[in-house]
Every structure is written in structure tokens, then in C-alpha cells.
Amino acid sequence: MALAPLIVIVGCGRLGSHFAERLDQRGCLVRLVDRDAAAFALLPAHLSGNCFEGEALDPAVLRRAGIERATHVIAATPKDDRNLAVAVVCRKAFGVSIAIARVGDPQRAESFREFGIRTVCPTALAGSAVLSMIEESRPR
Amino acid sequence: MRSLYVIVVGCGRLGSHLANLLSRAGHNVVVIDRKAAAFAGLAADAYSGFRVEGDASEPAVLRRARIEQADLLIAATSEDNLNLMIALVARKVFGVKHVMARVYDPKREETYRELGLETVCPTLIAGEHFLTLVFRALEAGGADS
Numbered sequence: 538m539a540l541a542p543l544i545v546i547v548g549c550g551r552l553g554s555h556f557a558e559r560l561d562q563r564g565c566l567v568r569l570v571d572r573d574a575a576a577f578a579l580l581p582a583h584l585s586g587n588c589f590e591g592e593a594l595d596p597a598v599l600r601r602a603g604i605e606r607a608t609h610v611i612a613a614t615p616k617d618d619r620n621l622a623v624a625v626v627c628r629k630a631f632g633v634s635i636a637i638a639r640v641g642d643p644q645r646a647e648s649f650r651e652f653g654i655r656t657v658c659p660t661a662l663a664g665s666a667v668l669s670m671i672e673e674s675r676p677r
Numbered sequence: 678m679r680s681l682y683v684i685v686v687g688c689g690r691l692g693s694h695l696a697n698l699l700s701r702a703g704h705n706v707v708v709i710d711r712k713a714a715a716f717a718g719l720a721a722d723a724y725s726g727f728r729v730e731g732d733a734s735e736p737a738v739l740r741r742a743r744i745e746q747a748d749l750l751i752a753a754t755s756e757d758n759l760n761l762m763i764a765l766v767a768r769k770v771f772g773v774k775h776v777m778a779r780v781y782d783p784k785r786e787e788t789y790r791e792l793g794l795e796t797v798c799p800t801l802i803a804g805e806h807f808l809t810l811v812f813r814a815l816e817a818g819g820a821d822s
Binding site for chain 1: 681690691694695699702727728740749764775779781782783795797798799800801802803804806807810811812814815
């Protein structure tokens with residue numbers, strides 16, 4: 538790959554900030570959008586120039602964050618409906634090829650997929666992790 | 678392999694999901710929550726365990742859930758500090774063999790391990806999964822859908 542991929546992350550809470558840091562360590566270019574500038578305090582200082590305060594459903598805010606060049610968008614706010622809206626807007630209006638949304642409710646994941654949005658459900662993943670931990674440490 | 682006696686504290690999204698999974702897998706499950714309304718998250722076709730309404734930070738409530746018999750306790754409320762406290766009580770006071778606590782803040786995970794508690798951090802696990810999805814897409818050329 539000639540250019541580092543540009544990844545826009547909407548929602549800079551625990552998940553968004555953690556993920557931004559991980560991607561940054563792997564050499565990706567990350568941009569973060571959050572309505573609340575205070576959220577950016579969770580990020581390491583060297584990423585402060587990559588933060589954009591504003592409403593992610595406002596196209597002007599997304600443009601400022603570089604959405605038109607983004608290869609990926611990650612919707613990681615705490616709200617499922619916002620994540621769906623952001624992901625769909627980025628995909629349909631800005632042609633971002635990969636949209637991944639955090640979905641809190643495991644039962645909603647399927648409807649997200651119908652919109653071509655990939656999903657990450659922390660609840661379902663934690664559930665599977667606990668089950669495998671139990672299998673490993675099972676008393677006889 | 679015998680089935681386990683598992684106590685799940687907190688019947689929110691994660692707690693109810695775990696209770697449903699464990700009960701469906703054939704384990705004996707007791708769910709504790711401060712609010713009876715939370716038990717609505719237990720699926721009628723999956724969950725065949727017990728429900729205890731009460732504050733699990735009170736040992737009497739844990740006793741009502743028969744914690745002395747528990748093989749495993751999972752503290753899955755929405756508060757890190759409450760999970761830590763319940764997990765410690767289960768481990769140190771009641772000697773429950775396996776205790777897991779949900780941790781919201783990834784930075785706390787290490788502290789918990791030092792205390793002998795197993796942790797589940799949905800943020801970390803989800804972060805891993807996001808990374809996998811992103812890099813799989815990049816390797817496939819970035820525009821595979």
C-alpha cells in the first residue's frame with residue numbers, strides 16, 4: 538500500500554479512543570470526531586491534531602475530518618441508532634468502502650448488516666469470551 | 678463434565694446475555710439484580726435458572742443465591758467498582774473458586790489480575806475485533822464490499 542489508510546472514528550469514548558490508539562500504533566492515519574471536545578482527553582497527546590469536535594451527522598464536520606479520502610469509518614458512539622446513521626451516511630453519501638459500527642444489542646446486528654454495515658458487538662464477544670474461559674478452567 | 682453452579686450479578690445487557698448462554702449450555706444459573714425489571718432480559722426459551730432480587734454487595738443477598746455452592750461468580754454490573762467489590766467478597770469471604778469481573782476501563786485490568794480475579798473487558802475484546810475487521814479489509818484491497 539502506497540498511502541497509509543485513512544480511518545475516521547466517530548465517538549471518542551473508551552472504545553473509540555482505545556481503538557484509535559491501536560490503529561495509530563499500527564501505522565494507520567486516524568481522525569476522530571466527537572460532539573464533546575472533552576472526550577479527546579482519553580487520547581495520547583500526539584493524536585490531538587487528529588481530533589474534530591462536532592456533530593458527525595453534519596456533512597461539513599465529516600468533510601473536515603477527511604471523510605472523502607477515508608477508506609474506513611468506524612462508528613463507535615454508545616448509541617446504536619447513531620452508529621447506524623453515521624455508518625449509512627458515510628457509506629451512501631461519501632462512498633466510504635468499509636463501514637463498521639459498534640452495536641450494543643446483539644439482536645440488532647442483523648439489521649445493520651442489511652445496510653451493508655459490518656458490526657462489532659462487545660456484548661456478544663464478551664459472552665463468547667466468558668464461555669471459552671469457563672471451558673478452559675472447568676473444574677472436573 | 679458436570680454442569681456448573683454459576684452466579685451472575687447484574688442482569689443488564691451483558692449479564693442477561695451470559696445468563697441465557699450459560700443456562701442454554703446446561704449450567705445451573707442464578708441471576709442477581711437490584712431491580713426485578715432487569716430480569717425481562719432473560720429469554721423465556723433459553724433461561725431456566727433462578728432470579729434473586731437484591732443488592733449483591735450485601736453478603737446476605739449472595740447467601741440467598743447460595744454462593745457457598747457456586748463454582749463461578751461473574752460480576753457483570755455496569756459499575757467497575759461494584760464489580761470489583763462483589764468479586765473480592767466472593768473470592769475472599771466465600772472462597773468461590775472462579776470469579777470473573779467485567780471491567781469497563783482497560784487500564785484497570787492488570788490490577789484485577791493481581792488480586793486473583795479473572796476479567797472480561799468488552800472494550801478490549803471489541804477493539805481486537807475491530808482491528809481484525811479493518812485489517813482483513815485492507816488486505817483484501819480495501820474495497821471488498
